[in-house]
Amino acid sequence: MSHSFAVLEKPRLVNGLDVDAAVATIAAIKADKNLARFEFRASNTWINGGENRSVIRDFYGAGREDTSRSEAFAFTNGEPPVLLGNNEGANPVEFLLHALAGCVTTTFVLHAMARGIAIRELSTELAGDIDLQGLLGLDDSVAAGYEQIRIKMHVTADCPDAELDDLLAYAQHHSPVCNTVCRPVPVMIERSKD
Amino acid sequence: MSHSFAVLEKPRLVNGLDVDAAVATIAAIKADKNLARFEFRASNTWINGGENRSVIRDFYGAGREDTSRSEAFAFTNGEPPVLLGNNEGANPVEFLLHALAGCVTTTFVLHAMARGIAIRELSTELAGDIDLQGLLGLDDSVAAGYEQIRIKMHVTADCPDAELDDLLAYAQHHSPVCNTVCRPVPVMIERSKD
Numbered sequence: 001m002s003h004s005f006a007v008l009e010k011p012r013l014v015n016g017l018d019v020d021a022a023v024a025t026i027a028a029i030k031a032d033k034n035l036a037r038f039e040f041r042a043s044n045t046w047i048n049g050g051e052n053r054s055v056i057r058d059f060y061g062a063g064r065e066d067t068s069r070s071e072a073f074a075f076t077n078g079e080p081p082v083l084l085g086n087n088e089g090a091n092p093v094e095f096l097l098h099a100l101a102g103c104v105t106t107t108f109v110l111h112a113m114a115r116g117i118a119i120r121e122l123s124t125e126l127a128g129d130i131d132l133q134g135l136l137g138l139d140d141s142v143a144a145g146y147e148q149i150r151i152k153m154h155v156t157a158d159c160p161d162a163e164l165d166d167l168l169a170y171a172q173h174h175s176p177v178c179n180t181v182c183r184p185v186p187v188m189i190e191r192s193k194d
Numbered sequence: 195m196s197h198s199f200a201v202l203e204k205p206r207l208v209n210g211l212d213v214d215a216a217v218a219t220i221a222a223i224k225a226d227k228n229l230a231r232f233e234f235r236a237s238n239t240w241i242n243g244g245e246n247r248s249v250i251r252d253f254y255g256a257g258r259e260d261t262s263r264s265e266a267f268a269f270t271n272g273e274p275p276v277l278l279g280n281n282e283g284a285n286p287v288e289f290l291l292h293a294l295a296g297c298v299t300t301t302f303v304l305h306a307m308a309r310g311i312a313i314r315e316l317s318t319e320l321a322g323d324i325d326l327q328g329l330l331g332l333d334d335s336v337a338a339g340y341e342q343i344r345i346k347m348h349v350t351a352d353c354p355d356a357e358l359d360d361l362l363a364y365a366q367h368h369s370p371v372c373n374t375v376c377r378p379v380p381v382m383i384e385r386s387k388d
Contacts, residue, residue, distance in 0.1 A: 016243030017278050025278075029332060036326040040288050044295035046316035049210030052299045054292040056284045061326075062276045069274065073284040077296030080263065082256045084211050084219075084304075090250045090267040092297035092371045094234050095289055098248040101238035102271030103286035104383065105246045107329065110278075122240035132230040132255075135301065135370055138223060145373030154386040165385060172383050176329055177286045179339030181379050189298065189366050191359060192348040 014113040022113065028062075035062050050079030051088040093146070096181075097126045103177035104151060111170055112157065120156045149181065208307040216307065222256075229256050244273030245282040287340070290375075291320045297371035298345060305364055306351065314350040343375065 011018040029036045038061035044054040057072035058065060077092050079085025090098070101124045112119050127150050134144035155164055172178055205212040223230045232255035238248040251266035252259060271286050273279025284292070295318045306313050321344050328338035349358055366372055 013243075016245070021278055026330060026332070029327065029330070033327065036330070036332075038324045038326060040285075040291060040322050040324065042288060042291035042295055042320045044292070044299060044318045044320070046299050046303060046313070049207075049303070050300045051210070052296050052316075054295055056288045056292065059274075059288075066274055066276060068276070069281055073288075075269070075284070075289070075292050077292070077300065079300065080253075080260055082260060082262070084215055087263055090269070091234075092293045092300065093374075094236060094250045094253075094267075095269070095293035095296065096371050096374060097234060097236035098238070098250065098269050098271070099286045099289035099293060100381070101236055101248055102246050102289065105238060105240050106244045106271065106273065106286065109240060109243070110329075111331070119240065122246075124238045126236045126238070128234050130232045130234065130370055132232060133223065133227065134373065135304075135368055136220060136223070136230070137305070137364070137368055138220070138230070143373055143377060144368045145370045145375075145377055146379050148380045148382065151381065151383040152386050153383060161385075168383060168385055170331075172381070174329055174331055174338045176324055176339045177290050178381055179328070179337055180287075180290060181339075181374055182381055183337060183339055184378050185340050185375050186342045187294070187345065187366070187372055187376055188342065189345040189347060189362060191355075191362055192346050 014116065015109045015119050017110065017113045019113065022110075025062075032063075037061070047076075047088075050077070050083065050085040050091070052077050093128070093130060096146075097128060097149070099177045100149065100175075100181060101126050101151070103175045104153075104171055107175040107178075108153075108155070108167060108171035111174070112167055115159075115163075115167070117157050117159045117163065117167070120158070122153065122155045124154070125152045126150065146181075208310065209303045209313050211304065211307045213307065216304075219256075226257075231255070241270075241282075244271070244277065244279040244285070246271050287322070287324060290340075291322060291343070293371045294343065294369075294375060295320050295345070297369045298347075298365055301369040301372075302347075302349070302361060302365035305368065306361055309353075309357075309361070311351050311353045311357065311361070314352070316347065316349045318348070319346045320344065340375075 078088025
């Protein structure tokens with residue numbers, strides 16, 4: 001026998017993702033759609049000026065509260081001097097680009113795995129335009145948010161270019177962050193009275 | 195003379211923001227609207243599976259390339275085990291909540307400053323719902339992104355509650371990230387052919 005149990009127990013990975021775990025997840029969701037319902041959360045505290053800090057740990061998904069994180073993640077928003085800060089951190093609109101880049105990338109890699117395509121390299125460059133007259137309330141005809149966001153992706157993989165283009169279009173339409181940006185998503189804000 | 199130059203040169207701060215710098219910025223933008231045009235950027239590299247890393251440093255704004263950051267910020271996206279990762283970092287949809295929390299907070303604090311309102315404490319709790327059937331492509335009628343995002347803000351300040359409610363509605367409509375989420379924003383993705 002040339003096989004050891006250690007070898008047999010190794011997960012089958014494509015693009016670093018466990019194929020059998022993915023197949024099991026899909027089967028479980030098809031049997032019970034409620035397992036696909038997730039609630040993600042963040043708590044943020046203002047520090048001073050344009051500086052504030054978020055703590056992220058718990059979420060609900062796959063039918064239960066997640067307990068996999070022994071410690072919380074923490075991230076600091078700041079602003080550069082031209083926006084009245086001291087570069088205490090990246091600013092919120094930059095963090096949005098980080099979220100978008102990561103989500104398009106992970107969605108691309110996930111669906112490449114589903115198609116049996118091995119990615120060799122993948123990187124993205126993002127740029128987004130904002131007219132700050134919107135934020136400042138100087139011109140009501142100017143939207144406060146991004147006017148548009150451009151993503152340039154560099155990717156090499158063991159498949160034809162046409163398949164990469166098809167995957168990219170698929171990732172664009174199935175990425176949760178990209179879909180949240182492209183589509184109007186309601187944000188409800190309530191002031192706690194306590 | 196009881197004043198020293200040191201005292202005279204101190205910036206006039208409300209909520210940690212330099213009021214005179216803000217007034218000068220507004221005046222400059224009113225004189226030349228192009229100064230309000232900003233381009234923010236991020237570069238992201240896939241590492242493995244659901245792990246990827248963004249680097250954020252340069253941006254264009256106020257009529258020039260910014261040079262205030264001697265080092266880049268770097269942030270790692272990851273996924274929890276239930277989403278086939280190892281908690282290498284918060285995941286992209288969680289980073290989006292961090293961006294949203296920070297932006298609503300900074301917009302609130304900025305416009306409070308403009309109204310002469312001193313904020314004592316401000317914190318937010320965010321929660322957003324996603325049905326992962328969208329990401330997975332299991333049901334085309336399910337959107338891939340957030341269905342809705344809820345923000346609960348706790349704030350104390352030296353003004354009546356009605357003014358806080360007015361400020362909150364104002365911040366919701368003038369926050370760049372909130373506006374990017376609430377409104378459909380075009381995302382153009384192109385594959386680099388080189």
